[in-house]
Amino acid sequence: MKKYMIAGVLLLSLTVTGCSTQQTSSRPTSNTSSIVINAINDNASGVQANAPVRSDRIVSENLTVSAAETLTVKNGETLYIQNGAELTVDGAVSCENGGAIKIQSGGSLLLNGKMTLNGSLELGGFLGIREKGEINGAGVLTVLNSFDDVNCEGTCLAKIKAPAPVEKDGVTYVGGVLIVNKKYPVPKDYGAELGLVIDDAYDTLLKMREDSGYAMPLVSGYRSYELQTELFEYYCEIDDIARVEMYSARPGHSEHQTGLAMDIGELSEDYVNTEEGAWLTDNCYKYGFIIRFPKGSEHKTGYDYEPWHIRWLGKSTAKLVYDSGLTLEEFLGVDPT
Numbered sequence: 001m002k003k004y005m006i007a008g009v010l011l012l013s014l015t016v017t018g019c020s021t022q023q024t025s026s027r028p029t030s031n032t033s034s035i036v037i038n039a040i041n042d043n044a045s046g047v048q049a050n051a052p053v054r055s056d057r058i059v060s061e062n063l064t065v066s067a068a069e070t071l072t073v074k075n076g077e078t079l080y081i082q083n084g085a086e087l088t089v090d091g092a093v094s095c096e097n098g099g100a101i102k103i104q105s106g107g108s109l110l111l112n113g114k115m116t117l118n119g120s121l122e123l124g125g126f127l128g129i130r131e132k133g134e135i136n137g138a139g140v141l142t143v144l145n146s147f148d149d150v151n152c153e154g155t156c157l158a159k160i161k162a163p164a165p166v167e168k169d170g171v172t173y174v175g176g177v178l179i180v181n182k183k184y185p186v187p188k189d190y191g192a193e194l195g196l197v198i199d200d201a202y203d204t205l206l207k208m209r210e211d212s213g214y215a216m217p218l219v220s221g222y223r224s225y226e227l228q229t230e231l232f233e234y235y236c237e238i239d240d241i242a243r244v245e246m247y248s249a250r251p252g253h254s255e256h257q258t259g260l261a262m263d264i265g266e267l268s269e270d271y272v273n274t275e276e277g278a279w280l281t282d283n284c285y286k287y288g289f290i291i292r293f294p295k296g297s298e299h300k301t302g303y304d305y306e307p308w309h310i311r312w313l314g315k316s317t318a319k320l321v322y323d324s325g326l327t328l329e330e331f332l333g334v335d336p337t
Ligand SMILES: [Zn+2]
Pocket: 256, 261, 262, 263, 308, 309, 310
């Protein structure tokens, strides 16, 4: 197997420069299938000529790692994928511990093969994990801006670090994902214009029903602040408040007010023991939903297990959350309460 060693072994037409001043690349102009990873170094202050030079590698134009090849980013090295450049990996990428891949704004990495990530992958551009693409390893994928920058059709088993929460008009988003829980509310009038649920989520519910063959009745979709107030107050009349807090959100803190959540089937823990409920648990992520309050995660979400409550995230993000095995709070790195 041929290997792309970013350490400096020449690739087909890899340009490596090791001098103490930045060089312009000697890019081939006629052969569009050739591979160019230009090297620069950061030793601009020009200390001793024989000092170790950390050479960063730049992907500045479209490049493909073919099926038989492995691209290796070693300890201390950084591979930049620049604005306008697309790195397509049909073979493999190995980012070793201490190595870094930085997809810059406007740059893309399309993964058809496997990436072993033991270093870091920083996403400021676009990452497409195609159906057979897989990222594994002990490294961290850091999403700088938005989960919309990832399209995951494959598998990501590496740890994902989300951007910090951002508040906009009283609503909190993490990498573009709206978060509402006991800690993060939405404004009183939020969602007032919504019908049952947002269109994408509803259309997907219909598709899920059709594919599964189960009825999957929609028990509850959008709920207004006022309705949530009535519900919460009612439960407090018939139940101990500490108990109510585990199954009913306070007004302004319900995911149902966002139109992104639905209660499906039966509002009972036993729903998961029905064929329909089990199907929903096992398959909803394929359609863009997650079981928002998983079993055994009461202390992580602040709510009892609810096999009927699904949250719309869109296919890619739902897959990432599913692969992570984490609650949404853990995945986004936010507190539940
Ligand atoms: Zn619900």
